[in-house]
Amino acid sequence: MPFNDDEYDDGRSGGLVAKQGAGDNAAPLSISEISAILKRTVEDRFGFVRLRGELSGVKRAASGHLYCALKDDKAVIDGVMWRGGAQRLAFRPEDGIEVIATGKLTTYPGRSKYQIVIETMEIAGEGALLALLEKLRARLASEGLFAPERKRALPFLPGVIGVVTSPTGAVIRDILHRLADRFPSRVLVWPVLVQGEGAASQVANAVRGFSAIAPGGPVPRPDVVIVARGGGSIEDLWSFNEEAVVRAVAESAIPVISAVGHETDTTLCDYAADRRAPTPTAAAEMAVPVRGELMAQLDEFALRKRRSVVRPIVLGRERLEARVQRLPRPEAILAAKAQKLDELSDRLRRGLQDQERAKRERLGQTAAKLSLPLLRQRVSASSERLERAGLTRIVLDRRLERARAAVAPIDRVLPQLDPRLPLQRGYALVTTPEGKALTSRERAAQETALVLEFRDGKLPVTTGSGGEGHSPPPTPPPPARKPVRVKAPESRQGDLF
Structure with a gap:
């Protein structure tokens, strides 16, 4: 039996030309129309959703929008966060962070894809937050921001202390009270938010602001900076884990003390600071003695x-x-000497007495020989011997007169023989520096220095080179004087001896 296509045409099988079947009142939709219908349907049905997943492919556009993908072990969904919401994020989104995103689902007709428009994004639980913290810590540590050699010593006695904290909290009151108790100091407070949106940027700007103060200006530059905050959860302290705060503390030109949270709380700011204080009060104790x-x-x-x-x-x-x-005692030192002195004194007294006795005996013996009759006898004997020898007074006087007469001519001639007498008439006496008289030119030429003695004094001279080629011709010596002979008077009486 031949096959007839018309008998089996129910209006749903494809034909060459589209035909509207019987009872079909649905007009065909365009792609844009169905995309718009899907968009409205998805947005109406999923206008508010909270998704938990791991960030992947995080990218910030030049416009400030944030593009990413949320995924788990079985599925993935694209996400977008407009610039306003991205700027309000309390953390820096990175690949691998598990987050909870709140927003609405929508479609993107240009690619037939659906995505979530994220309004808020939070880290999914404390475990994920700690994982993010550890990842950031490892990255900053690899850059050397936490190296021990970067730490600086705190000043012993700072004149000005800068404090970065909230001006209305109990932290600043505790610090001021502790400083007043220990060592009253000048304090500059830079008020900042210590929690919430914008807190990290304010803290970073405050630390950099203190470093930018010029020394000697109208505003005194702090010698040490305290970054302080009270205790709280890890979310409350998260601003001090932000990379901007950590880099500002590490780059500070002023030593920084980190006093964020209580003793058990640890932030990345503590690693970057020069000293970590367990509490703000302890930071004040570290700052001043x-x-x-x-x-x-x-x-x-x-x-x-x-x-x-x-x-x-x-x-x-x-x-x-x-x-x-x-x-030793002075008495002991002088005792032997005193004893010897006494002994010598006694010997001297006895010796003088013996000498006196002996002299007295000799004097007595001599006195016995010097009696007056004996002396007269000896004088008479001596007079007789003188008379026999012819040594009477008259004879001695005559001989003395004859001696005077013989010496008188010599006494008259002797002044004429004085070698210095011609000096009065203009002559000079030539001698050596030792005083030896020179009588010849040859002898004088051998001397390098001479002394000319005149009537009124002596004159030292030098002979020059002493050569004979330049010396004047020798002068003939004066004729020798004949010696004057003094005729002695005739002796009238012979010598007694």
Whole structure:
């Protein structure tokens, strides 16, 4: 039986030309129309959803919009976050972070895809937050921001202390109270938000602002900066884990003390700071010493100084007393000498007495020989011997007169023989520097220095080179004087001896 297509045409089988079947009142829809219908349907049905998933393919466009994908182990959905919402995020989205995104589902007709328009995004639980924190810590540590060699010593006694914290919280009151108790100091407070949106940027700007203050300006530059906040959960303290805050603390030109949270709380700001304080009160204690302890220490130093000055005197006195005790007594030193002196005095007295006795005996013996009759006898004997020898007074006077007469001519001639007498008439006496008289030119030429003696004094001269080629011709010596002979008077009487 032949096959007839018309018998089996129910209006749904494809034909060459589209035909509207019997009872079919649905007009065909365009792609745009069905895309719009799907968009309205999805947005009406899923106008508010909360999705939990892992971020993937995070990308920020130049316009500020954030594009990403949320995925789990079986599915993936694209997501977009407009610029306004992306700027309000409390953390920096990165691949691998598990988050909870809140928004609405919509479609993208241009690619026939559906996606979620994210309005808010939060990290999914404390575990995910800690994972993000550890990942950020490892990345910053690899850059050397937490290296121990970057840490700087705190000033011993800062004149100005900068505090970055909330001006209305209890933290600033605790710090000021503790500083007043320990060592009153000047404090500059930079008010910031310590929690919530914009807190991280304000803290980072405050730390950089303190470093930007010029020394010696109208606003004093702090010597140390305290970044402080009270305790709280990890979400409350998250602003101090932001990369901007960590980099600002690490790059600070002023030493920084991090006092964020309580003793058990740890933030990345603590790693980057030069010192970490368990509490804000402990940060104030680290910043300044105790004034009372310093005063007591100064008093102790003054006491030690006085002791160090007096100690050598005391030791010297003790050593002197010890040496004095070992020295013998003056009486013991002089006892032997005094005894010897007494002995010598006694011997001297006895010796003088013996000498006196002996002299007295000799004097007595001599006196016995010097009696007057004996002396007269000896004088008479001596007179007789003189007369026999012809040595009477008259004879001696005559001989003395004859001697005077013989010496008188010599006495008259002797002044004429004085070698310095011609000096009065203009002559000079030539001698060596030693005073030896020179009588010839040859002898004088051998000397390098001469002395010319005139009537009124001496004149030292030099002979020059001493060569004979330049010397004047020798002058003939004056004729020798004939010696004057003094005729002695005739002796009238012979010599007695």
